Amino acid sequence: MELTCSKCNAELNEKMNYCPNCGEPLSLLAKKRETLKHDNAGLEMLAKLTLYTKNPELLKIIKDFVDKN
Numbered sequence: 001m002e003l004t005c006s007k008c009n010a011e012l013n014e015k016m017n018y019c020p021n022c023g024e025p026l027s028l029l030a031k032k033r034e035t036l037k038h039d040n041a042g043l044e045m046l047a048k049l050t051l052y053t054k055n056p057e058l059l060k061i062i063k064d065f066v067d068k069n
C-alpha cells in the first residue's frame, strides 16, 4: 500500500509516525500523542496560573479542573 502525506503529498513509509517533510502526524498513535501533548500543555499552563492568581474562587476552579484530568 502506498502512503502519502495528506498535507504535503510526500511519499511515506507506513512505519513512520510523522511526515519527515512537514511533520504532520501520520499514525493514529502519533495523532493521539499530539492530542495528549496539547492537553498536557494546557494543564501545565493552568497549573502555572495558580501560582499567579490570588482569586481563591478561580484557584479552586483551576485545581478542580487539573485534578479531573
Ligand SMILES: [Zn+2]
Residues within 6 Å of the ligand: 005, 006, 007, 008, 009, 010, 019, 020, 021, 022, 023, 024
Ligand atoms: Zn507531509
